[in-house]
Amino acid sequence: GAVVSQHPSWVICKSGTSVKIECRSLDFQATTMFWYRQFPKQSLMLMATSNEGSKATYEQGVEKDKFLINHASLTLSTLTVTSAHPEDSSFYICSASLRGRGTEAFFGQGTRLTVV
Amino acid sequence: SQQGEEDPQALSIQEGENATMNCSYKTSINNLQWYRQNSGRGLVHLILIRSNEREKHSGRLRVTLDTSKKSSSLLITASRAADTASYFCATDGTGTYKYIFGTGTRLKVLA
Numbered sequence: 001g002a003v004v005s006q007h008p009s010w011v012i013c014k015s016g017t018s019v020k021i022e023c024r025s026l027d028f029q030a031t032t033m034f035w036y037r038q039f040p041k042q043s044l045m046l047m048a049t050s051n052e053g054s055k056a057t058y059e060q061g062v063e064k065d066k067f068l069i070n071h072a073s074l075t076l077s078t079l080t081v082t083s084a085h086p087e088d089s090s091f092y093i094c095s096a097s098l099r100g101r102g103t104e105a106f107f108g109q110g111t112r113l114t115v116v
Numbered sequence: 117s118q119q120g121e122e123d124p125q126a127l128s129i130q131e132g133e134n135a136t137m138n139c140s141y142k143t144s145i146n147n148l149q150w151y152r153q154n155s156g157r158g159l160v161h162l163i164l165i166r167s168n169e170r171e172k173h174s175g176r177l178r179v180t181l182d183t184s185k186k187s188s189s190l191l192i193t194a195s196r197a198a199d200t201a202s203y204f205c206a207t208d209g210t211g212t213y214k215y216i217f218g219t220g221t222r223l224k225v226l227a
Contacts, residue, residue, distance in 0.1 A: 110158045
């Protein structure tokens, strides 16, 4: 089946530094990937849609300059949290859809970011 | 923004009982999916139901979809302690491929 790998699974960083999270589709091409954020005991909130070879589309209220998304290839999207602050501590999770088929979404295992 | 709302927000039942969770959404959809999430972990895909389907089964899981009411239900029969988790519905609106999640139901199954 379709596998999405996310790396790292957890990261601790100092306030003010930047953190990059990778999302890879291992056995399929994903023209579109999605990034979600989840705070404790809350649901997943869609942050942005990442399109291969073009700019990401951000949801309302998400700062595009703070959450940089790059989708350089059909198998890799990255999310960089710039100048991280403690309030950015959260669970970040990506998903990908099969090329040309917007049916089932395949999720990575998530990245727990803690900013100290 | 949240597409769907789930109820109940929390549910506590005894092992062996059935658990029913409901999801309501706002706009027309292509598909609706149910996911399980254990505390602090990633998502586990349970079932996908398409907008032209009314019911699907997978093991102890039964999902129904009523597009006229914009609602879906997830039934877990003969629940087990291992079913303790948060359950989310997610929908993709027609014309889009992005999934928006509901608020989730926290299920606790007591042994």
